[in-house]
Structures are given as structure tokens and as C-alpha cells.
Amino acid sequence: MAHEQSNGANRAVDLSHHLNLKIRSRHPSPLKDIIRLMSMEGMVSLAGLPHPSLFPVHTTSVTSSDPSASTEIELKLSNDQKIPLSAFFQYGTGAGNAQLREWARDFTQLIHQPAYQDFNILLHPGNTNAWGKVVGLLCEEGDYILCESYTYPSAQAYWIPQKNYAAPIAMDGQGIRDHILEETLKAWDTTHPGVRRPHVLYLVSVGSNQAGVTMGPERRRKVYDVCVKYDIIIVEDDPYSFIQYPEQFLSSLAPSFLKYDYQGRVIRLESFSKTLAPGLRLGYFIANSMLAERLLRATEVETQDPPGLSQAVVLSLLQNWGMDGYLTWLQNLRLEYQKRRDWMIDAFAQHFRLVGASETPQLETADGLVALMGDVPVFSFVPPTGGMFIWAKFHLSQNPAFKKMQFDGTVDDPEQAFAGSLWARFAEELVLLTPGSYYHPWQGQDKITTKARGAEPETTHFRFSFSMTTKEEMALGISRLARVVRLSWEV
Amino acid sequence: MAHEQSNGANRAVDLSHHLNLKIRSRHPSPLKDIIRLMSMEGMVSLAGLPHPSLFPVHTTSVTSSDPSASTEIELKLSNDQKIPLSAFFQYGTGAGNAQLREWARDFTQLIHQPAYQDFNILLHPGNTNAWGKVVGLLCEEGDYILCESYTYPSAQAYWIPQKNYAAPIAMDGQGIRDHILEETLKAWDTTHPGVRRPHVLYLVSVGSNQAGVTMGPERRRKVYDVCVKYDIIIVEDDPYSFIQYPEQFLSSLAPSFLKYDYQGRVIRLESFSKTLAPGLRLGYFIANSMLAERLLRATEVETQDPPGLSQAVVLSLLQNWGMDGYLTWLQNLRLEYQKRRDWMIDAFAQHFRLVGASETPQLETADGLVALMGDVPVFSFVPPTGGMFIWAKFHLSQNPAFKKMQFDGTVDDPEQAFAGSLWARFAEELVLLTPGSYYHPWQGQDKITTKARGAEPETTHFRFSFSMTTKEEMALGISRLARVVRLSWEV
Structure with missing residues (x-):
């Protein structure tokens, strides 16, 4: 295969047949064109921009973490610099x-x-x-x-x-x-x-x-x-x-x-x-x-340049940190989020018995770890190797309220109806999860029920984010969740 | 008429029949919905946002003009304030x-x-x-x-x-x-x-x-x-x-x-x-x-909140200045631009004879002032009562090169062709104007020539911006322009 020999010397192939019809007809914004000529040596431009001396902000100073988040550094942006601050406040x-x-x-x-x-x-x-x-x-x-x-x-x-x-x-x-x-x-x-x-x-x-x-x-x-x-x-x-x-x-x-x-x-x-x-x-x-x-053509007419202060601050920060500094920052960041992930799993372990999915052969589709309350499997999840979220599959087959809803046949989509009421119960007890239904791919009006989507019956998903909360808040949140689960699953 | 009695107690009428079909089907972004619940008292949110303690910027200080642009004031934004700076760095x-x-x-x-x-x-x-x-x-x-x-x-x-x-x-x-x-x-x-x-x-x-x-x-x-x-x-x-x-x-x-x-x-x-x-x-x-x-529905999925630092700095500035201060700022700003407008008209007067349009009855469609070189009317304009621009109508009927182009009949749109070459001559002499053609309303492919658009024959427009240049630069720019005009009009 070609790419196996690739050494970065390849050039892009022609993919222009993928372009949307509308984007094909976008011309360069005429005014943007003129902005390029403006910078020509000696040019007197009567083509117009607001005058930078009339921008009210003259300097911006920022205190920021150093790459290891151990001390603070000071970044100063002014009009005396190589790229003056006013350039970031101007049209681009x-x-x-x-x-x-x-x-x-x-x-x-x-x-x-x-x-x-x-x-x-x-x-x-x-x-x-x-x-x-x-x-x-x-x-x-x-x-x-x-x-x-x-x-x-x-x-x-x-x-x-x-x-x-x-x-x-x-x-x-x-x-x-x-x-x-x-x-x-x-x-x-x-x-x-x-x-x-x-x-x-x-x-x-x-x-x-x-x-x-x-x-x-x-x-x-x-x-x-x-x-x-x-x-x-x-x-x-x-x-x-x-x-x-x-x-x-x-x-x-x-x-x-x-x-x-x-x-x-x-x-x-x-x-x-x-x-x-x-x-x-x-x-x-x-x-x-x-x-x-x-x-770029779309950018010119839809949004123009990204915000100038954001550009100025990020550039200054990255220049101050250097490439190694930025990588150190990223390394620390992921350690922080990894720690939070582990807090979340610890909080699960305080209220549920966590076992490997292989120990619950009755749950054919569980991966990773299964959270049991007593002997009842409640949810399963794969401990994430990245991101800020645990994606939990809730197993409803042993939930009496769900079983009744399913048996009664009064609702079109018992999985979805049950998930909605469970989410509301969680929220009433002041623990907020993101419903898995938000993530269902939209395939059209005829594929919105669990059955029509071909999704796994007797399951539903919730997303737990571990990014925002302290260890104590997580413990509190999961204890509230466990209380709702205990009542709902009647264990 | 109803509005003559209006006292601000009216309410908007139903205008929903104006909505585009696509925008009618925009639902609230589910994630934005959850952001509202997050702020409920006592809620443990496991619904997820990046953690603000991991944002690198802790304080931002800005030196800015005071409303009268006479002294500098210092604005300090930090996490200790009523609305912490970190809130402006978070999703909204x-x-x-x-x-x-x-x-x-x-x-x-x-x-x-x-x-x-x-x-x-x-x-x-x-x-x-x-x-x-x-x-x-x-x-x-x-x-x-x-x-x-x-x-x-x-x-x-x-x-x-x-x-x-x-x-x-x-x-x-x-x-x-x-x-x-x-x-x-x-x-x-x-x-x-x-x-x-x-x-x-x-x-x-x-x-x-x-x-x-x-x-x-x-x-x-x-x-x-x-x-x-x-x-x-x-x-x-x-x-x-x-x-x-x-x-x-x-x-x-x-x-x-x-x-x-x-x-x-x-x-x-x-x-x-x-x-x-x-x-x-x-x-x-x-x-x-x-x-x-x-x-708002479109905003949620197209751009999200406007840039946080811009919001934080503008809010801080407006709070510091107060409403009266902002009005003072605006008042000064327009005086600055008014001064620049007058510089531009002065620069015209150095190279052209400016007369009232009523004195050039041969130019039926001239309004305001006419700029003559010798006895030849070159352009006319209405001194603007607002904005940053002078919109000049160039009168081509006495320009030999244009007349020849028109007589030869070799180009479809002599006005447009001549305007293009004149613009390029200006740019070669290092004075940059905005071509009036940029402002022609697009009525379809069949209405792009001067004639097909029904525009006035033997005229073309250029836009002079007076916002950016110093008095000296303006004088230089207009002297360059006058040189090109002298050669082109052969006066």
C-alpha cells in the first residue's frame, strides 16, 4: 500500500469533486483582497479601516500558570512589540x-x-x-x-x-x-x-x-x-x-x-x-x-478572523512556554484528568461491587467492568483511556419498574421512557448526568425508538463526566445516584 | 397610523411566517439545556465541562483610555470578582x-x-x-x-x-x-x-x-x-x-x-x-x-458564545466608564473621524477646484461638490454626514482614453473596463482606493455590465476612506491621485 512507503513527500491528490456546490461559487471577499495590498511598502491606503489610535485598549497583561502549573508568569502585550497589540484589535x-x-x-x-x-x-x-x-x-x-x-x-x-x-x-x-x-x-x-x-x-x-x-x-x-x-x-x-x-x-x-x-x-x-x-x-x-x-473563503464572509485578544494571549503564552513547555502543560493536564477519572471509579467502588465483565456471563454485551448492587448488575463501562467521560451502559433487565413498563406495552419505547424518568429522578436528587439519548445518531423520523434504531434492548446509556467535580463532590454525587438506584432496582 | 400613538407599550406581532424552513427545525442544543440545570443550588453535575482550575490564565489587566481619551485607566479581571474571570473562559x-x-x-x-x-x-x-x-x-x-x-x-x-x-x-x-x-x-x-x-x-x-x-x-x-x-x-x-x-x-x-x-x-x-x-x-x-x-438556536450550533476575553474586557470597560463615559467616548470618536473627513476634503481642495454641483449644469447627476481640474469635472461627492467614507462619482465624459474605449466598441462594458485600469494606475502610483464595483448589488449573471444594470453611463465610483491615514498621508495620497488624473484626463 502506498502509504506504507510514505515519508511525508507525498502531495495531496485532487479531491475537489467533494466540494459542496455553494462553496464552489464563493469568491474571495473583495475587501479582504484589498487588505493584502494595503501592506505594500509606501502605499497610501484610502481603502479604509478604523484607526488603531482610536482603539481604547493599549496594553494587556496576563498572569498565567507556567507549564508545570507551579508558579505564575506575567505576559505583557503592548503596542511597542514586534506585532503591536493594536494589530490584534484590527480587522485581519x-x-x-x-x-x-x-x-x-x-x-x-x-x-x-x-x-x-x-x-x-x-x-x-x-x-x-x-x-x-x-x-x-x-x-x-x-x-x-x-x-x-x-x-x-x-x-x-x-x-x-x-x-x-x-x-x-x-x-x-x-x-x-x-x-x-x-x-x-x-x-x-x-x-x-x-x-x-x-x-x-x-x-x-x-x-x-x-x-x-x-x-x-x-x-x-x-x-x-x-x-x-x-x-x-x-x-x-x-x-x-x-x-x-x-x-x-x-x-x-x-x-x-x-x-x-x-x-x-x-x-x-x-x-x-x-x-x-x-x-x-x-x-x-x-x-x-x-x-x-x-x-478561508467561507471564513471571510461567515466569521472573519478569530477573536484578536484570544489570538494575542495564546500566541504570547505559547511563545513564553516554548514547545517543550506546552508539552509539559499537556502532560500535567492529562494527569489531572486521569486523577479525576480514578476518583470517579473509586466513588463507584464505594457503592457498587465492581467486577470484570467476564464474571457476569448473563450480560452478553457488557465490556470492561460491571457495577453490581448486591447481585444485581446495574451498569457496565470500559474505563476510559482518554477524554473526560465514562460512558455507562445501564442494564434494565432486572429493574422491576422497567419490566412492568415493558410488559404493559403502553409506551412505544420503554427503554427511552424509563431512561427519561430515571434521569429526572437523578436530577431531583441533585445529581446531573448526561442522557445517552443525546448521542443517538439521527437517521430520520422513522428511526427514533430503541427498536427502530436497532439498538440493544433492555439497556440505556448515561454519560458521567469526571472533569468538573472535586473528589468529595463526586463521592456525594455517586452516593445520591446509588440511593436512586437502590430504590428503583428494589435491592 | 398606529405608531404615531405608540408609547413603547406595543408588543411584537407574530412574524413567524418569515422564518426560513431550516431554522424552524432547529431544536435547543441538548447540551446547552443541561448547562442551565448545572447552576441549580446543590447540584452535583456529572454532565461535564473542562475544569476551570486548569485554565492557564488567572488574571488579565488592561490599560485603556478613559472616556475623554486624556488619561489611562487600569482594569483588573481576576477570579476573585463577582463574576470570576474563569467564567468568561468557560463554555456558556x-x-x-x-x-x-x-x-x-x-x-x-x-x-x-x-x-x-x-x-x-x-x-x-x-x-x-x-x-x-x-x-x-x-x-x-x-x-x-x-x-x-x-x-x-x-x-x-x-x-x-x-x-x-x-x-x-x-x-x-x-x-x-x-x-x-x-x-x-x-x-x-x-x-x-x-x-x-x-x-x-x-x-x-x-x-x-x-x-x-x-x-x-x-x-x-x-x-x-x-x-x-x-x-x-x-x-x-x-x-x-x-x-x-x-x-x-x-x-x-x-x-x-x-x-x-x-x-x-x-x-x-x-x-x-x-x-x-x-x-x-x-x-x-x-x-x-x-x-x-x-x-439563539443558530448560535448554539454555529458559533457558541462570543469570545470570553472580549466580553470580559468590554464589560469591565463599560462598567468603569459608565453610560455617560461611553457617550463621551463616542462623542470624541466622531469628532476624530469628522476631523479626518475634513482633512480629506482639504486635500481634494489642494489639487482640484471644488464647486457646488449647481455650478456644473452639464453634469446632471452630480450632487454636493464637484472636483474640477482646470475646467474639467473629474468627480463629484456629497460630503458625508456619517461613517468613514467619501463616495465619489467619477465623470468620464471628458476623459479621452475612456471616450476612445467607448468609441472603439471593443469592450462590453467600457465604464467598468476603464475603472479597472484607472484603479490599477492609482495603485501603481501607491494610492489605494476601493473600486465602486465592489458595491454593485448582485442581480444575477445577466446584469453585470453598467448598461445591463441600468447604471448611469459615463460614470464610475470610487470610495475614499478617511479613517486610517494621517493628514500628511492623505495629502500625499491625493497628490498622487491628482497626478494620475492629470495624465489620464490630459489636462
């Missing part, structure tokens, strides 16, 4: 600050080692907006989008009103299964006569937003090969890349799809939301030049 | 900071005095993005959008690939003419059989981005009445409201359409780009509750 060209893009390029080269040369960096105001731009770049109304069997709700909330549908691919502990992906695509014309075969795969392949599952190298290579065979663009939405919990930090992180991408068919969405702060509204695209240019 | 609900929205509501009430009660405020990341959201809110493919006879290029750049078209309305020195608007709408079904009558009017009605024209109260009232009669939503894109040059600052500013809006059919786009700084990427919508709720 849409692509974002050049130095920050240069940093992102170096970081990408160092960490992800893309298998082709001519990749490009374009800043964006957060992955939510970036995903919207990608849908606008690639998808037409009616298109199906390949995704994980549970997928990120906000991504879907964008595409559902666009009349896009999910084509979910079954997962295991390594993420989506390549042979299921291949079978889905191979059989598409038979299973979906008259519907365009999906050409976009949306993945949160590290610590995925619901399942906490991370896709390893071998699986990635296989998925990539299927995508080459069926001409799929892979959109790698990867805010959790550095919130992984491997033995060795850098050397054993799951690689990006970029590492296998000898054709330039990966669009990677990088975000500073999880590594620095969400309120920055700052991240960047990594994509082949043709796609990046089209995304 | 989409609507933006509540205090900033409260400020915007008070400011709107004070300055614009809307003629209905139940208006709403929603923060947005700049008017470029806000306009895109409004197109998504109201327009379907194929819709015509009512606009000024020259309109803002970036607004058009958004709508053209959506297959929307401009329905330009002729202007005079007060902006679009109400009876032309009415005639256009009345005759629509005859002039555009089978095409939906426009239901959205896009206006930059103060210091409009090209013509520098400001619409006065009486015209606004009449335009509003036509919009009621023909059920039009008015989108008031108004970044220059406070860059007006009246005798008395507050008392004689042109009112917003909100003042006449007793039905809630105005969506006002407010921006801090021109009053504070563009790089903040911050502004707000003022709209009736129904429209604001739909815009």
Missing part, C-alpha cells in the same frame, strides 16, 4: 495571525507528522464553528454522514436541520470497526437505493465524546484504507488528543489520522478549548491547500 | 454574559427607545457573522433581498452563493427612497412573475458603507410604513450610528428604525467594531423575542 485577512499559524504548523509537524507535504493551517473560532464550516464545505442536503454509533450531539444539531442523516458505524473498544465501515459502503446502493453514498466520515477518535474510546494505530490504518478505497473525506474532530491516559505520554499517544494521510483526505479540527480554555473560541484547521482555501 | 449558554446583555438593553432603551416592549438582546461575534445568521433565519434559496443601490460587499458575498439576489432601491441624499421601495414591491408580481416578493430589507442606513449617506427621521418613518404595508423585515446593520457628524451629538443623531418599530419587525445589528475595536469580534442583536430565540 480571515486566516488569523501568521505567527500562530506558523506555531501550529511546527506543532503539527512535530506531533502528527502528516504523510503528505502540502497541508495548510487556518485558524478558526472553535470546533463547533469549524464543523459547521466543514458541513458547508462538503455536504449537500440529503447526504448521509458516516459517524460513530454514538456521536457528538452538537455536531448533529448542526446537520439535522440541513437534512443530513447519520450513517452510524458500529464500534468496539477501538472505535468504529473498519470492516463494518467497508460493508456499509459496499452495500450502500442496495441498502439505500437512489441515495448518494456517504463521502464524509465524522469522528471524535480520541476519548470520543460519549464512549471515552480511543482508536489505536492499527485500526486507524485500516479505516484510512477503507476511506481511500471508497473516496471518503475523514473529519477528525479531536479536542481530546492530549487528554489521553497512556503509560508513556508522547510516545504512546494515539496517532492522528494525519500520520496515515498520504492523499490529503483528512480535515483535522484542533481546538484550544480543552487544553487552554473554551472561552478563547480558538482553534485551527489542518487540511490540504485546496480545502483550506475554500474554508 | 450561547446568549453571552447576562450583565453585558443587561447593559445593551439599558443602552438600547436610552438611545433608541424602541416603540415596542418585548425586544430581546443576544450577543454575537461581529456583524459579519450576525448578518449570516439573519440570512439563515429569513431567506430561502432564490429570494431577492431589498437593499440600497450600492450595498456592502461582504453582505453580498455571503448571500450570492446562497442563490439570493439583490433588489436594489434607488437612493438620494437621505438613503433609499420610500416611494421607489413601494413601487418596486407593488409591481413585483408583474416585474418578476413567479418569484417570491422580497420580505427582507438590508440597510446600512447611517454613513452607509459606500455612499456615506444617513437616513433622516422622516424618511425612516415612511420606509417603515411601506415595510408594514408589504410585510417586510428590516435588517438595520448599523456600525456607524455613532460616527455621525451632526451639530448636536445625541439630540440630533439619526434615530434607529427601532424608534418607529411598533410591530417588532426590525432586527438591529450592533457592533463594537467601529466604536471600540474590530478584533474584539463582539456585538449584539436587538430583535423581537421570537426571532431572538431562533437566532
Whole structure:
């Protein structure tokens, strides 16, 4: 296979047939064009921008953690610097600050080692907006989008009103299964006569937003090969890349799809939301030049440059820390979240008996650990190797209230109805979980019940986030949850 | 007429039939829903956000101008405050900071005095993005959008690939003419059989981005009445409201359409780009509750909250300055831009003889002042009463090169071809103007020549911005321009 010989000397292949019809007709914003001419030596520009002397903010100082979060450092931004602060307060060209893009390029080269040369960096105001731009770049109304069997709700909330549908691919502990992906695509014309075969795969392949599952190298290579065979663009939405919990930090992180991408068919969405702060509204695209240019056209008319202060502060911070400093920061960050994950599992262990799934052969579909109350299995989960979440499958077969609801046959979807009432009971007892139903891929109005979706009967999911709470709060929350469970399961 | 009796006690009428089909099907983002529950007293949230203790920035200090731009003031943002800085770095609900929205509501009430009660405020990341959201809110493919006879290029750049078209309305020195608007709408079904009558009017009605024209109260009232009669939503894109040059600052500013809006059919786009700084990427919508709720749904999935640091700094600045201080700032700002406008007109006067249009009866369509070189009229303009631009109409009838081009008949559109070469000559001589062609409303591929657009023959426009340059640079720029003119017009 070509990519096995790849040494990064490859160039992107022509993928322009993937472009949405509307994005093809986007021309450079004429005003942005002029912004480039403005910087010509000696030019008197009467083409107009607000005058920077009339911006009220003159300096910005920030106290920040050092990379090891042990002391504070001071960052000073002013108009006396090489790039004056006022430049960050002015209109820009849409692509974002050049130095920050240069940093992102170096970081990408160092960490992800893309298998082709001519990749490009374009800043964006957060992955939510970036995903919207990608849908606008690639998808037409009616298109199906390949995704994980549970997928990120906000991504879907964008595409559902666009009349896009999910084509979910079954997962295991390594993420989506390549042979299921291949079978889905191979059989598409038979299973979906008259519907365009999906050409976009949306993945949160590290610590995925619901399942906490991370896709390893071998699986990635296989998925990539299927995508080459069926001409799929892979959109790698990867805010959790550095919130992984491997033995060795850098050397054993799951690689990006970029590492296998000898054709330039990966669009990677990088975000500073999880590594620095969400309120920055700052991240960047990594994509082949043709796609990046089209995304820039969309950026000019949809959002313009990402926020200037965010760019200025992040650039200053990264320059101060240096590349090694940033990696130290990321290493500490994932240790912090790993500690929180362990607190959560400890809290489970205080109220439930945790046993390996192999010890509960009656639960055929349980993976990882099963949480028992008395002898009753309540939920099972795979301890996450990345991200901020535990994805728990609740087993309802021994819950009397659920069984009654199922037996009565008065509701269409007893799993969903029961999950809703259980979630509300938790919330009444002041413990807030995220319902698994938020993550059901939207396949159309006729596939909304558990049965119609082909989902596993007598189960439902809840997502536990371990990112926000202290150890004491977690213990309190899980004790409240255990009380609700005890009453509901009558044990 | 109802609005003449209006005292602000009116409520918005039902305008939901204007909604785009896609926006009707936007549901609240499920995750945003949960963010609201998170803040319930005593709740242990396992629903997940990044932990604020792991955000690297702890304090931000800003030195800023005081309202009179005479001294510097220091603003300190930290986690010890009532709203901790970390809250601005966290994910939000989409609507933006509540205090900033409260400020915007008070400011709107004070300055614009809307003629209905139940208006709403929603923060947005700049008017470029806000306009895109409004197109998504109201327009379907194929819709015509009512606009000024020259309109803002970036607004058009958004709508053209959506297959929307401009329905330009002729202007005079007060902006679009109400009876032309009415005639256009009345005759629509005859002039555009089978095409939906426009239901959205896009206006930059103060210091409009090209013509520098400001619409006065009486015209606004009449335009509003036509919009009621023909059920039009008015989108008031108004970044220059406070860059007006009246005798008395507050008392004689042109009112917003909100003042006449007793039905809630105005969506006002407010921006801090021109009053504070563009790089903040911050502004707000003022709209009736129904429209604001739909815009919030779009915000949740398209952009999320505006940038946190921008919100924090702007809120802190506005709180420090107070409402009076902000008005003082705005007053000074417009004096600064007024000074620059006068520099520009002075620079014209150094190289051209400026006479009243009535003194050049041969130029039937010249308004305001005419710039003559020798006895040859070169361009005419109305000294702007707002904004940052002089919109100059160049008169080509005495230009030998143009006449030759016109006579030869070798080009389709001699006005446009000549304007392009003149613009390039200016740029070669290092003076950069904005071509008027950028502002031509897009009416479809068959209406791109001067003739097909029905534009005035033997004229073309350039836009001079007086915002950015010093007095000396302006003088230099206009002397370069005069040299090119002298050669080109052979005077």
C-alpha cells in the first residue's frame, strides 16, 4: 500500500469533486483582497479601516500558570512589540495571525507528522464553528454522514436541520470497526437505493465524546484504507488528543489520522478549548491547500478572523512556554484528568461491587467492568483511556419498574421512557448526568425508538463526566445516584 | 397610523411566517439545556465541562483610555470578582454574559427607545457573522433581498452563493427612497412573475458603507410604513450610528428604525467594531423575542458564545466608564473621524477646484461638490454626514482614453473596463482606493455590465476612506491621485 512507503513527500491528490456546490461559487471577499495590498511598502491606503489610535485598549497583561502549573508568569502585550497589540484589535485577512499559524504548523509537524507535504493551517473560532464550516464545505442536503454509533450531539444539531442523516458505524473498544465501515459502503446502493453514498466520515477518535474510546494505530490504518478505497473525506474532530491516559505520554499517544494521510483526505479540527480554555473560541484547521482555501473563503464572509485578544494571549503564552513547555502543560493536564477519572471509579467502588465483565456471563454485551448492587448488575463501562467521560451502559433487565413498563406495552419505547424518568429522578436528587439519548445518531423520523434504531434492548446509556467535580463532590454525587438506584432496582 | 400613538407599550406581532424552513427545525442544543440545570443550588453535575482550575490564565489587566481619551485607566479581571474571570473562559449558554446583555438593553432603551416592549438582546461575534445568521433565519434559496443601490460587499458575498439576489432601491441624499421601495414591491408580481416578493430589507442606513449617506427621521418613518404595508423585515446593520457628524451629538443623531418599530419587525445589528475595536469580534442583536430565540438556536450550533476575553474586557470597560463615559467616548470618536473627513476634503481642495454641483449644469447627476481640474469635472461627492467614507462619482465624459474605449466598441462594458485600469494606475502610483464595483448589488449573471444594470453611463465610483491615514498621508495620497488624473484626463 502506498502509504506504507510514505515519508511525508507525498502531495495531496485532487479531491475537489467533494466540494459542496455553494462553496464552489464563493469568491474571495473583495475587501479582504484589498487588505493584502494595503501592506505594500509606501502605499497610501484610502481603502479604509478604523484607526488603531482610536482603539481604547493599549496594553494587556496576563498572569498565567507556567507549564508545570507551579508558579505564575506575567505576559505583557503592548503596542511597542514586534506585532503591536493594536494589530490584534484590527480587522485581519480571515486566516488569523501568521505567527500562530506558523506555531501550529511546527506543532503539527512535530506531533502528527502528516504523510503528505502540502497541508495548510487556518485558524478558526472553535470546533463547533469549524464543523459547521466543514458541513458547508462538503455536504449537500440529503447526504448521509458516516459517524460513530454514538456521536457528538452538537455536531448533529448542526446537520439535522440541513437534512443530513447519520450513517452510524458500529464500534468496539477501538472505535468504529473498519470492516463494518467497508460493508456499509459496499452495500450502500442496495441498502439505500437512489441515495448518494456517504463521502464524509465524522469522528471524535480520541476519548470520543460519549464512549471515552480511543482508536489505536492499527485500526486507524485500516479505516484510512477503507476511506481511500471508497473516496471518503475523514473529519477528525479531536479536542481530546492530549487528554489521553497512556503509560508513556508522547510516545504512546494515539496517532492522528494525519500520520496515515498520504492523499490529503483528512480535515483535522484542533481546538484550544480543552487544553487552554473554551472561552478563547480558538482553534485551527489542518487540511490540504485546496480545502483550506475554500474554508478561508467561507471564513471571510461567515466569521472573519478569530477573536484578536484570544489570538494575542495564546500566541504570547505559547511563545513564553516554548514547545517543550506546552508539552509539559499537556502532560500535567492529562494527569489531572486521569486523577479525576480514578476518583470517579473509586466513588463507584464505594457503592457498587465492581467486577470484570467476564464474571457476569448473563450480560452478553457488557465490556470492561460491571457495577453490581448486591447481585444485581446495574451498569457496565470500559474505563476510559482518554477524554473526560465514562460512558455507562445501564442494564434494565432486572429493574422491576422497567419490566412492568415493558410488559404493559403502553409506551412505544420503554427503554427511552424509563431512561427519561430515571434521569429526572437523578436530577431531583441533585445529581446531573448526561442522557445517552443525546448521542443517538439521527437517521430520520422513522428511526427514533430503541427498536427502530436497532439498538440493544433492555439497556440505556448515561454519560458521567469526571472533569468538573472535586473528589468529595463526586463521592456525594455517586452516593445520591446509588440511593436512586437502590430504590428503583428494589435491592 | 398606529405608531404615531405608540408609547413603547406595543408588543411584537407574530412574524413567524418569515422564518426560513431550516431554522424552524432547529431544536435547543441538548447540551446547552443541561448547562442551565448545572447552576441549580446543590447540584452535583456529572454532565461535564473542562475544569476551570486548569485554565492557564488567572488574571488579565488592561490599560485603556478613559472616556475623554486624556488619561489611562487600569482594569483588573481576576477570579476573585463577582463574576470570576474563569467564567468568561468557560463554555456558556450561547446568549453571552447576562450583565453585558443587561447593559445593551439599558443602552438600547436610552438611545433608541424602541416603540415596542418585548425586544430581546443576544450577543454575537461581529456583524459579519450576525448578518449570516439573519440570512439563515429569513431567506430561502432564490429570494431577492431589498437593499440600497450600492450595498456592502461582504453582505453580498455571503448571500450570492446562497442563490439570493439583490433588489436594489434607488437612493438620494437621505438613503433609499420610500416611494421607489413601494413601487418596486407593488409591481413585483408583474416585474418578476413567479418569484417570491422580497420580505427582507438590508440597510446600512447611517454613513452607509459606500455612499456615506444617513437616513433622516422622516424618511425612516415612511420606509417603515411601506415595510408594514408589504410585510417586510428590516435588517438595520448599523456600525456607524455613532460616527455621525451632526451639530448636536445625541439630540440630533439619526434615530434607529427601532424608534418607529411598533410591530417588532426590525432586527438591529450592533457592533463594537467601529466604536471600540474590530478584533474584539463582539456585538449584539436587538430583535423581537421570537426571532431572538431562533437566532439563539443558530448560535448554539454555529458559533457558541462570543469570545470570553472580549466580553470580559468590554464589560469591565463599560462598567468603569459608565453610560455617560461611553457617550463621551463616542462623542470624541466622531469628532476624530469628522476631523479626518475634513482633512480629506482639504486635500481634494489642494489639487482640484471644488464647486457646488449647481455650478456644473452639464453634469446632471452630480450632487454636493464637484472636483474640477482646470475646467474639467473629474468627480463629484456629497460630503458625508456619517461613517468613514467619501463616495465619489467619477465623470468620464471628458476623459479621452475612456471616450476612445467607448468609441472603439471593443469592450462590453467600457465604464467598468476603464475603472479597472484607472484603479490599477492609482495603485501603481501607491494610492489605494476601493473600486465602486465592489458595491454593485448582485442581480444575477445577466446584469453585470453598467448598461445591463441600468447604471448611469459615463460614470464610475470610487470610495475614499478617511479613517486610517494621517493628514500628511492623505495629502500625499491625493497628490498622487491628482497626478494620475492629470495624465489620464490630459489636462
